[in-house]
Amino acid sequence: MGSDSSYKYKKVITIGIVKELTGLSERQIRYYEERxxxxxxxxxxxxxxxxxxDVExxxxxxxxxxxxxQTHEIRKEMLRAQKKQNPDEMKRKMIQGQLNAHFGIRKGPYS
Amino acid sequence: MGSDSSYKYKKVITIGIVKELTGLSERQIRYYEERxxxxxxxxxxxxxxxxxxDVExxxxxxxxxxxxxQTHEIRKEMLRAQKKQNPDEMKRKMIQGQLNAHFGIRKGPYS
DNA sequence: CGTGTAAGGAATTCTGACACG
DNA sequence: CGTGTAAGGAATTCTGACACG
Incomplete structure (x- = not known):
């Protein structure tokens, strides 16, 4: 725990796999990025x-x-969801998320 | 928990990303599969x-x-590590691993 | 607005083999 | 034994644009 949770945030999945995982088209996936x-x-x-x-x-x-x-509405919803958290807590989470994504994998050998 | 753990087992990372993550060459990665x-x-x-x-x-x-x-020794080590678990427990874990990898992602919306 | 598609090119990945040792 | 590499081909991904609406 704490290290495993980082798997969720590491950016390692290419668009073809995302397509398989979500059932969306590449066009849709790229468009949501554009928006x-x-x-x-x-x-x-x-x-x-x-x-x-990201997949979820x-x-x-x-x-x-x-x-x-509409995408514009969805974007506003997401920004609102962000602000709901208290500012300091939010900052802490974002930093922790970054750290997890970059250094999160730490486990012992299988044996 | 229980659903997040499945991120670890889903096969979604292409070899180029694995190369970045591990620092190994594609040749090495493919060779370990051959063995x-x-x-x-x-x-x-x-x-x-x-x-x-897999990356770990x-x-x-x-x-x-x-x-x-040598790879042959490593393979034997891995097989030994498998058998250490009691047979029923091992079977349960393997099945659960499969299930997690296929159906593990279940979370509510961000809002 | 959100998505499909054809277009041309570039990056990625694959296999089988030769090399060194 | 474990790994590098050049070879040729196939699968993947990228961008900008036209289309429908």
Whole structure:
């Protein structure tokens, strides 16, 4: 715990796998990024990398759009959800998230 | 918990990302598979997919080889580690691992 | 607005083999 | 034994644009 939770935030999944995982088209996945709903990282060669958290978020986004909510509204919802947390707690979580994503994997050998 | 743990076992990481994560060459990663030390899945197109667990295992394997242990010895070590668990418990864990890897992601919306 | 698609190119990955040792 | 590498091909991904609406 604490190290395992980092698997969720590491950006290691390419768009083809995300497509399989979510059932969305590459077009949809890239469009939600264009609308600032999702923020993949990039490989040196320019390919997008997503986290498991991103995958879950994509599914939620797609569901809302299906319900007729526009991307602009979804973006505002997400910003509201951010501000709900008290500022210091939020800052702490963001920093911890970054640290987990970068240094989170620490486990002993299988034997 | 219980659902988050599945991130560790889902095979979603392509070899290029594994290379970045482990520092190993593609040649090494594929060779350890040839020697039955690691078992990636494949995309429909034939590309390898690894889990975070695989990534950790690869690092351990590389460390042992650096210490002069041969792949055949490492394989035997791994099989021994398997048998250490009582048979029923082992079977339960394997099945649970499969289930987690396939159906593990279940979380509520961000809001 | 949200998504499909054809277009051309670039990055990624695959396999089998030769090399060294 | 374990790993590097050049070879040729196939699968994957990228961007910008046109289309529908």
């Amino acid at each position: 600032k709903l999702i923020f993949p990282e990039r490989t040196p060669g320019g390919n997008r990398k997503y986290s498991f958290e 978020l994509l599914v939620e986004i797609a569901n809302k759009i299906e319900d007729g909510v | 039955k030390l690691i078992f990636p899945e494949r995309t429909p197109g034939g590309n390898r997919k690894y889990s975070f667990e 295992l690869l690092v351990e394997i590389a460390n042992k080889i650096e210490d002069g242990v």
